[in-house]
Amino acid sequence: MTAPVHSAGRWCLASWRSVRLGYQRLHQTQASGRETHFGFQTVSEEEKGERVYHVFESVAKNYDVMNDSMSLGIHRLWKDWLIRHMKPTPGTQLLDVAGGTGDVSFRFINYIRAQREKLYRDKLDSQETLSWSDISKSYSNKDQGSLMGSHAVICDINKEMLKVGKEKSLQLGYSEGLSWVAGDAEELPFADEKFDVYTIAFGIRNVTHIDKALEEAHRVLKPGGRFLCLEFSQVTNPLLARLYDLYSFQVIPVLGQVIAGDWKSYQYLVESIRRFPPQEEFKEMIEDAGFFKVTYHNLTSGVVSVHSGFKL
Numbered sequence: 001m002t003a004p005v006h007s008a009g010r011w012c013l014a015s016w017r018s019v020r021l022g023y024q025r026l027h028q029t030q031a032s033g034r035e036t037h038f039g040f041q042t043v044s045e046e047e048k049g050e051r052v053y054h055v056f057e058s059v060a061k062n063y064d065v066m067n068d069s070m071s072l073g074i075h076r077l078w079k080d081w082l083i084r085h086m087k088p089t090p091g092t093q094l095l096d097v098a099g100g101t102g103d104v105s106f107r108f109i110n111y112i113r114a115q116r117e118k119l120y121r122d123k124l125d126s127q128e129t130l131s132w133s134d135i136s137k138s139y140s141n142k143d144q145g146s147l148m149g150s151h152a153v154i155c156d157i158n159k160e161m162l163k164v165g166k167e168k169s170l171q172l173g174y175s176e177g178l179s180w181v182a183g184d185a186e187e188l189p190f191a192d193e194k195f196d197v198y199t200i201a202f203g204i205r206n207v208t209h210i211d212k213a214l215e216e217a218h219r220v221l222k223p224g225g226r227f228l229c230l231e232f233s234q235v236t237n238p239l240l241a242r243l244y245d246l247y248s249f250q251v252i253p254v255l256g257q258v259i260a261g262d263w264k265s266y267q268y269l270v271e272s273i274r275r276f277p278p279q280e281e282f283k284e285m286i287e288d289a290g291f292f293k294v295t296y297h298n299l300t301s302g303v304v305s306v307h308s309g310f311k312l
């Protein structure tokens with residue numbers, strides 16, 4: 001069954017992928033409405049959706065504190081890396097799916113603000129003869145306060161996560177350039193070809209049908225648009241992998257219990273990480289959904305990876 005991939009050209013590769021996708025779908029359809037996994041447990045697909053909802057409803061209030069405690073703050077560096085890798089330009093329309101409490105979108109806004117400041121500084125530097133009144137006019141210019149057309153939509157299935165995120169955005173002063181939408185990654189409530197960039201950070205492993213979520217990502221992106229996924233992955237260094245396993249199973253649920261009074265949700269989070277496909281397999285799934293130039297970068301020896309693909 002591997003021969004056609006090597007012996008034929010691009011067209012054949014595409015056909016082979018659709019055959020494989022069809023096979024996967026058939027496989028999934030047989031299971032559809034029946035069984036899937038919730039961490040290490042086997043449950044019905046309906047039950048998985050409900051239980052995932054319940055996990056994030058239950059962790060929402062402590063989500064940010066727990067993220068910092070569990071990752072020793074490293075999740076912040078991974079999210080920073082994601083945005084630097086994205087390199088959004090002023091005007092970018094971002095859809096941040098499973099956006100939760102808004103971390104990725106807030107960083108996106110910060111990045112655009114920094115770009116805008118740099119543009120203004122460069123403009124002022126190149127016009128050395130400007131008077132103070134010109135400079136002050138330039139600073140009170142209407143688009144100075146805006147994100148130059150950039151916008152981030154945070155879409156998440158969980159209303160509690162969105163609520164916590166909205167409160168956080170007000171506290172941190174992110175009033176502009178953000179919208180919060182309740183929606184399912186498998187059935188996005190947006191028109192086709194609407195966004196320049198689609199991100200999903202630590203969200204896709206919770207989705208019941210990953211292939212559907214990937215298809216939806218492809219549908220809502222404009223041609224030329226970019227898919228970016230930050231997710232826990234497979235650790236490449238064997239020693240680190242053992243330590244990481246120990247930490248995940250022995251420490252994280254305990255932290256969940258001590259900080260949030262919730263062992264079970266954090267047990268699920270650890271188990272769901274182990275169930276998620278490794279880097280190469282996930283790359284193929286992204287290609288199957290129709291993305292091109294799919295690549296990935298391992299961060300922290302593969303504790304997480306960032307997959308990227310383009311809609312052509």
Ligand SMILES: C[S@@+](CC[C@H](N)C(=O)[O-])C[C@H]1O[C@@H](n2cnc3c(N)ncnc32)[C@H](O)[C@@H]1O
Nearest residue numbers: 056098099100157158161184185201202203206
């Ligand atoms: C681990 S949190 C990640 C939040 C945020 N992206 C971050 O990096 O901090 C996972 C999020 O995925 C959301 N989620 C789970 N299933 C989803 C689905 N089918 N559609 C949209 N969001 C989903 C959860 O509600 C939760 O907010």
